[in-house]
Amino acid sequence: MTTTTDTSALAERFQETFGTAPDGVWQAPGRVNLIGEHTDYNEGFVLPFAIDKTAKVALRLRNDATVRLLSTFGGHGLVETSLEGLEPGSGQGWSRYPLGVAWVLKERGITVPGFDLLLDSDVPLGAGLSSSHAIECAVITALNELTDAGLNAEELVLETQRAENIFVGAPTGIMDQSASLRGAKGHAVFLDCRDQHVDLVPFDAESAGLVLLVIDTKVSHSHADGGYASRRASCELGAEVLGVTALRDVGVEDLEEASGVLDETTLRRVRHVVTENDRVLQTVELLGSHGPASIGLLLDASHASMRDDFEISCPELDLAVEAAKTHGAIGARMTGGGFGGSAIALTPVRQEQQVRDAVVRAFAQAGFTEPDIFTVTPAAGALRLA
Numbered sequence: 001m002t003t004t005t006d007t008s009a010l011a012e013r014f015q016e017t018f019g020t021a022p023d024g025v026w027q028a029p030g031r032v033n034l035i036g037e038h039t040d041y042n043e044g045f046v047l048p049f050a051i052d053k054t055a056k057v058a059l060r061l062r063n064d065a066t067v068r069l070l071s072t073f074g075g076h077g078l079v080e081t082s083l084e085g086l087e088p089g090s091g092q093g094w095s096r097y098p099l100g101v102a103w104v105l106k107e108r109g110i111t112v113p114g115f116d117l118l119l120d121s122d123v124p125l126g127a128g129l130s131s132s133h134a135i136e137c138a139v140i141t142a143l144n145e146l147t148d149a150g151l152n153a154e155e156l157v158l159e160t161q162r163a164e165n166i167f168v169g170a171p172t173g174i175m176d177q178s179a180s181l182r183g184a185k186g187h188a189v190f191l192d193c194r195d196q197h198v199d200l201v202p203f204d205a206e207s208a209g210l211v212l213l214v215i216d217t218k219v220s221h222s223h224a225d226g227g228y229a230s231r232r233a234s235c236e237l238g239a240e241v242l243g244v245t246a247l248r249d250v251g252v253e254d255l256e257e258a259s260g261v262l263d264e265t266t267l268r269r270v271r272h273v274v275t276e277n278d279r280v281l282q283t284v285e286l287l288g289s290h291g292p293a294s295i296g297l298l299l300d301a302s303h304a305s306m307r308d309d310f311e312i313s314c315p316e317l318d319l320a321v322e323a324a325k326t327h328g329a330i331g332a333r334m335t336g337g338g339f340g341g342s343a344i345a346l347t348p349v350r351q352e353q354q355v356r357d358a359v360v361r362a363f364a365q366a367g368f369t370e371p372d373i374f375t376v377t378p379a380a381g382a383l384r385l386a
């Protein structure tokens with residue numbers, strides 16, 4: 001589907017396309033969220049990690065305001081536009097991601113000249129692995145360096161959020177770009193979404209004899225905008241009725257009292273967020289004390305909560321989780337915003353093939369599109385390659 005090109009081949013392709021060598025090549029990874037779903041915009045906790053699938057950009061600053069963009073991903077022609085008069089809503093398709101980044105930097109008062117950019121990404125699109133943030137994070141890392149903007153990691157996270165929220169118009173939190181910009185090899189990123197505090201938590205599945213399988217259901221989550229917005233609205237309503245700034249401030253012990261004042265649906269939405277925050281904290285503790293093999297039940301509980309209380313799963317995700325668990329996974333859950341995208345299954349290496357086969361078989365029997373199944377490992381965050 002996507003192509004992986006090594007760094008020098010990408011630089012050569014840039015030269016062929018634009019007639020000059022790039023100023024450099026940068027990459028930023030996609031991410032998988034190990035646990036902590038829909039907790040980010042409730043100022044809670046998440047535990048994503050940067051994956052070994054990345055968006056690479058070769059980029060060269062220009063001395064006019066022109067922007068030329070090309071992706072190696074099929075079907076997209078060269079986009080040529082200008083930074084002059086750029087405003088939220090400008091641009092189409094994937095050009096909105098690099099343009100959004102240029103816009104937020106300009107809004108900050110940073111002088112951003114035009115640029116030529118060649119993108120090559122092997123982060124699957126629309127699978128819930130945040131291919132869009134991988135692009136934004138690679139571009140902002142490159143522009144931050146080339147314009148001497150000097151933004152630190154926390155600022156880069158907030159600026160990419162503004163690019164996505166205001167320029168692209170997608171109401172997302174700070175999890176994806178935090179993982180992509182601040183991830184580290186062999187670690188998960190324990191992020192407190194209230195103050196952006198990050199602790200890197202060792203997550204070395206391989207040494208524990210495990211693999212983390214991603215099961216891309218191929219159900220596109222792009223039609224989920226309404227569902228996402230309504231879940232956010234329920235969370236805001238819950239916080240308002242309970243008299244707290246954000247659901248982060250509600251503990252598991254407060255749920256019984258909350259059940260007396262919230263309507264049935266809002267209570268279930270709130271219960272998901274509150275118990276999910278607690279599961280993130282438990283996962284971090286267990287990873288530290290007992291390692292990756294000990295978190296299976298928490299992954300399972302997270303999935304059940306999203307399926308039953310938050311209602312953001314779908315038949316394909318439920319089937320992937322069920323089939324994986326029945327055939328050897330020690331824990332499985334949907335990951336990402338929901339309504340499609342991917343599930344993850346933490347699986348003993350010796351059971352990997354069995355789980356893969358079982359999931360493919362179950363999908364065929366149900367008449368679902370064949371899923372794409374691959375492994376991911378926690379990898380480095382955004383960096384310069386050349």
Ligand code: ADP
Nearest residue numbers: 071073093094121125126127128129130131132
């Ligand atoms: P996700 O971020 O979960 O993968 P999104 O819908 O947020 O899903 O982002 C997917 C969009 O990102 C695509 O529609 C496309 O515009 C853009 N995109 C991702 N990867 C590429 C690529 N390699 N080339 C061009 N555009 C891409």
Ligand code: MG
Nearest residue numbers: 130131132133
């Ligand atoms: Mg996205």
